[in-house]
Amino acid sequence: MQLGVFSISLNVKDIRASKAFYEQLGFAEFGGNLDQNWLIMKNSSTLIGLFQGMFEGNLLTFNPGWDENAQNVDPFDDVRTIQRHLKSQGVALVTEADESSAGPAYITLTDPDGNSILIDQHR
Secondary structure (H helix, E strand, C coil): CCCCEEEEEEEECCHHHHHHHHHHCCCEEEEEEHHHCEEEEEECCEEEEEEECCCCCCEEEEECCECCCCCECCCCCCHHHHHHHHHHCCCCEEECCCCCCCCCEEEEEECCCCCEEEEEECC
16 A cells, blocks of 8 residues: 655644744745645655644645655555555544545544544545
8 A cells, every 4th residue: 555655744823933943944845825824845855734724733644646746656546545445454534535536535544642644635
């Protein structure tokens, strides 16, 4: 099972302060929209998402079908295939993708320590 590129999505209080902080660590703006309170920051192949007021807590995020440059990867495991595999293994999902759909979709789950995981397919 290939989950795709990994990033951490941080729930931040002040996106401008967080952006400045991560720039000091060598991260540069890679995507997103500061005026909409979300940015993707990149340092080499490491990705951090900064999100102000969009969700509670922090998320471990995987993007099936993408690499660390947001470029398509083929072949890739569709999020619905990942969903079926996880369910067959007895993993409880918080949010499920519509099995009858195709293209972009997401699922969410929680690890045994309460960490939220987002598997978010954009294509």
